[in-house]
Amino acid sequence: MSQAHVVTPTPTVPTISVRELAPWALLFGLLAVLTIFFVSADQGAVSIPAGNAIHEWVHDGRHLMGFPCH
Amino acid sequence: MTPRTFLVNGLLAGLVAAIAAFVVAYTVGEPQIDTAIGLEEAASATAGDGHSHDHAEGDEAAHTHSHGDEGTSVSREHQATFGLATAILALSLAYGGVLGLIAAFATGRLGRLTAAGSTAVVSLVAFVAYALVPFLKYPATPPAVGSGDTIGERTALYFGFVLVSVVVAAAAVVLAVKLLPRLGGYGAIVSGAAAYIAVMLVAGGLFSTVNEVGDFPADVLWFFRRDSLLTVATTWGVLGVVLTGLVLRSQNQAAAAASKREAALAL
Numbered sequence: 001m002s003q004a005h006v007v008t009p010t011p012t013v014p015t016i017s018v019r020e021l022a023p024w025a026l027l028f029g030l031l032a033v034l035t036i037f038f039v040s041a042d043q044g045a046v047s048i049p050a051g052n053a054i055h056e057w058v059h060d061g062r063h064l065m066g067f068p069c070h
Numbered sequence: 071m072t073p074r075t076f077l078v079n080g081l082l083a084g085l086v087a088a089i090a091a092f093v094v095a096y097t098v099g100e101p102q103i104d105t106a107i108g109l110e111e112a113a114s115a116t117a118g119d120g121h122s123h124d125h126a127e128g129d130e131a132a133h134t135h136s137h138g139d140e141g142t143s144v145s146r147e148h149q150a151t152f153g154l155a156t157a158i159l160a161l162s163l164a165y166g167g168v169l170g171l172i173a174a175f176a177t178g179r180l181g182r183l184t185a186a187g188s189t190a191v192v193s194l195v196a197f198v199a200y201a202l203v204p205f206l207k208y209p210a211t212p213p214a215v216g217s218g219d220t221i222g223e224r225t226a227l228y229f230g231f232v233l234v235s236v237v238v239a240a241a242a243v244v245l246a247v248k249l250l251p252r253l254g255g256y257g258a259i260v261s262g263a264a265a266y267i268a269v270m271l272v273a274g275g276l277f278s279t280v281n282e283v284g285d286f287p288a289d290v291l292w293f294f295r296r297d298s299l300l301t302v303a304t305t306w307g308v309l310g311v312v313l314t315g316l317v318l319r320s321q322n323q324a325a326a327a328a329s330k331r332e333a334a335l336a337l
Contacts, residue, residue, distance in 0.1 A: 024174075059144070060154040064301045066209070068224040
C-alpha cells in the first residue's frame with residue numbers, strides 16, 4: 001500500500017459518467033425549458049397557443065422574476 | 071450517488087425555494103406591482119390612447135389588469151396569489167431540477183471538492199450567470215414600463231443575453247478546472263472569474279440598451295426592481311443552500327453505506 005510514488009492524487013469523489021447522466025439531462029432539460037418558456041415568455045413575444053390566458057395567470061410572477069412581460 | 075438522487079434533491083430544494091420566494095414576492099413585491107398598475111391606469115385614463123390595454127371602467131378597473139384585445143382576464147386578486155404561486159413554483163422546480171443535474175455532472179469534476187462543495191459552487195455560478203448578471207443588463211420592469219411594440223425585440227435581447235452569460239460562465243468554470251493543476255485553487259478561480267467578467271463586459275457593451283422608462287416615477291421603479299431582485303435572490307439562495315444540504319446528506323449516507331460494506335467484506 002505504498003503511495004509514495006503516486007504523483008497526482010487520485011480523485012476521491014466518484015464522478016457520474018456522461019452516459020449515465022445524458023437521458024436524465026435530456027428529458028428533464030426539455031421539460032424545464034418548456035416550463036420556463038410558458039411561465040416566462042409565452043403570449044408575450046410568441047403565442048402558443050393564441051390568447052392571453054397563460055400570460056394573465058403568471059403575469060405577476062413574470063414581472064417579479066425579472067422577465068420582459070409586455 | 072445516482073442522477074436520480076440529484077434530481078430528487080433538486081426538486082425538493084425547488085419546492086422549498088418556491089415557498090420562500092412566494093412569501094417574499096407576495097409581501098414585498100406585490101405592493102409595488104399594485105402601485106405600478108395604479109399609475110398605468112391613471113395614465114391611460116388621462117391620455118385615453120387605449121394602446122392595447124382593455125381595462126374595464128370605474129370600480130372594475132382596480133381589480134383587473136389585462137393586456138391584448140382577446141377577452142381572457144384574470145382578476146388582480148388571483149394574479150397576486152394563485153397566479154404568482156403557479157409561476158414561482160413552476161420556475162423553482164425547473165431551476166431546482168436542472169441545478170441538481172448540473173451538480174450531478176460537476177461532482178468529482180471540480181478539483182477535489184466533495185459533492186456538497188461542488189453543488190455549492192454550481193449554485194453560486196448559476197445564480198450569478200443566469201439571474202444576477204442578466205438583471206444588471208436588463209433589469210425587471212414593472213407594469214406600465216415597456217411598449218407592447220418592442221416586446222419581441224426585448225424578449226430576444228433578454229434571453230440572448232442570458233444564453234451568452236450561461237455559456238460564458240460554463241466556459242469560465244472549464245477554464246478554471248484546466249488551470250487548477252498549474253495555478254492552484256486561488257489562481258484558477260481568480261482567472262476563471264476574471265475571464266467571465268471580461269467577456270461579459272464586452273457582451274454587455276455589444277447588446278443594445280433598453281430604456282423605455284419614460285416619466286415613470288423613479289422611486290416606484292427602484293422599489294420594484296429591488297424587490298424583484300430580492301425575489302430572484304431568495305429563489306436562488308434558498309435553492310442553493312437547501313440543495314447543498316440535501317446533497318451533503320446523500321453524500322454522508324453513501325459514505326456510511328460504503329464503510330458498512332467494507333466492514334462486511336473485512337469479516
